[in-house]
Amino acid sequence: MNTITVFNTRWNIKALLISHVVAFIWIGFFLTDTGFAFWRSIDQNIFFTLNGTLSEDNSWTRFWAWSNVRIFDMIPLLIMLASITFPGMGIKRDRLQQAFIGFILLLVLMFPIRESVYEYARAIGLSGNSPSLVLEPSFKFSKIVPDIPAKDSAGHSFPGDHAAVVLTWAGFILLNARSALSISALLLALLFMLPRIVGGAHWASDNLVGGAFSAMLTLSWAFCTPLMHYFTSGVHKLLRPLIDLFGKIPWLNQLPIL
Numbered sequence: 001m002n003t004i005t006v007f008n009t010r011w012n013i014k015a016l017l018i019s020h021v022v023a024f025i026w027i028g029f030f031l032t033d034t035g036f037a038f039w040r041s042i043d044q045n046i047f048f049t050l051n052g053t054l055s056e057d058n059s060w061t062r063f064w065a066w067s068n069v070r071i072f073d074m075i076p077l078l079i080m081l082a083s084i085t086f087p088g089m090g091i092k093r094d095r096l097q098q099a100f101i102g103f104i105l106l107l108v109l110m111f112p113i114r115e116s117v118y119e120y121a122r123a124i125g126l127s128g129n130s131p132s133l134v135l136e137p138s139f140k141f142s143k144i145v146p147d148i149p150a151k152d153s154a155g156h157s158f159p160g161d162h163a164a165v166v167l168t169w170a171g172f173i174l175l176n177a178r179s180a181l182s183i184s185a186l187l188l189a190l191l192f193m194l195p196r197i198v199g200g201a202h203w204a205s206d207n208l209v210g211g212a213f214s215a216m217l218t219l220s221w222a223f224c225t226p227l228m229h230y231f232t233s234g235v236h237k238l239l240r241p242l243i244d245l246f247g248k249i250p251w252l253n254q255l256p257i258l
Contacts, residue, residue, distance in 0.1 A: 006095055006102045006176050007222055007229040019220035027213040030205065031126070039205040047131040047138075050198045054139040065141040067195040068150040073162070076192040080169045085257045089185060090177025096257040097243060102222075102232040103172055107165065109228070110218040114164045117214055118156070127158040132200025141199060152199040159210020160202050166192045167207075167215035175223050 029035035054061045066072060083089040084099040091099050121127035132138045132153045141150035166189040173185035193211070196202040222228040247258040 004094055004098060005229050005233065006091070006098045006172075007226070007232060008224060009226050009229050011226060012224045016220055016224035019216060019224060023213050023216040023220070026216070027209055030209045031124075039209065040203075043131065043203040043205050044135060046197065046204045047135060047200060050194075051132070051139055051200050052137075054141070054144060054198070057144050061139075061141070062145055062148065064195060064198050065145045065148040065150040068141060068152065068199045068201065069148065070151070072195070076162075076166060076188075079188065080166070083169075083173060083185065085255060087256055088181075089173050090179040090182040091173070093256050095176070098232055098236060099172075099176065100257060101236050101239065102228060103169065105228060105231050105235065106168060106172060106218060106222055109221065110164060110168050110214060113217050114159065114161065114214040117159050117210060121158045121210070122156060127156040130154040130157040130201050130206075131203055135200075138200055150199060151196070151201050154201045157202050158206045159214055160193065160196070160207035161211075162196060163189075163193050163202075163207030163211025164214040164218075167211055168218050171215055171219040172222070175219065 030039055054064060080103075081100075084091060084096060084103050087093045087096065118127060128134075130153050132140055133155075141148060141152040170185040170189035173182050176182075193202075193207045197204055197207065243258065247253045252258065
């Protein structure tokens with residue numbers, strides 16, 4: 001009988017090493033003077049292009065301001081959870097329970113990786129002020145639309161925390177579904193990262209370098225080793241009685257995941 005899983009069941013040392021080499025080359029270039037200057041040039045162009053559209057109190061500015069309010073973070077979260085509750089993103093119906101549990105455990109794995117990157121960045125002075133505190137001109141929500149409690153700056157912006165989460169999710173979907181439809185997960189991840197960049201709370205490189213590095217390391221341990229398979233299968237087995245109980249509740253039992 002085939003094992004139902006969303007992760008690898010065997011060690012793939014070669015792929016694990018290659019993925020780590022790629023990840024460290026990716027962030028290593030950023031840490032060089034040349035690489036940092038290269039990315040800062042891109043960062044500045046992106047910031048001035050996007051943030052420059054927020055010069056007036058209008059519907060456009062208010063849209064981006066509201067998208068930088070903490071409660072807005074629930075929208076990407078709900079979309080991510082929906083993608084592993086329903087088979088629309090390409091994950092097969094019989095793998096949804098494993099996918100849901102596995103993704104939660106994947107975020108648990110990602111947290112210490114992301115925190116380690118953050119602490120290292122602070123130690124070497126890399127995690128500094130966000131572009132809205134460094135570049136001029138910068139248009140801040142707090143001054144243009146002060147009635148909206150939007151985040152428009154950060155004292156330590158590297159790596160992008162939201163980016164690490166959404167890129168890990170996108171990679172999880174792509175490596176499981178591997179279909180044209182699953183590519184939408186990557187496009188959504190890029191969209192979810194935009195608000196903080198537009199508002200100036202993150203440099204683009206915070207997300208595309210720092211967040212991507214955290215996601216690459218997390219995904220490599222999830223899909224190049226059997227560790228996440230064992231953890232997910234174990235937790236799934238422990239939760240089986242609770243899942244069966246939910247499956248008996250009217251209306252709730254109509255969910256594909258149950």
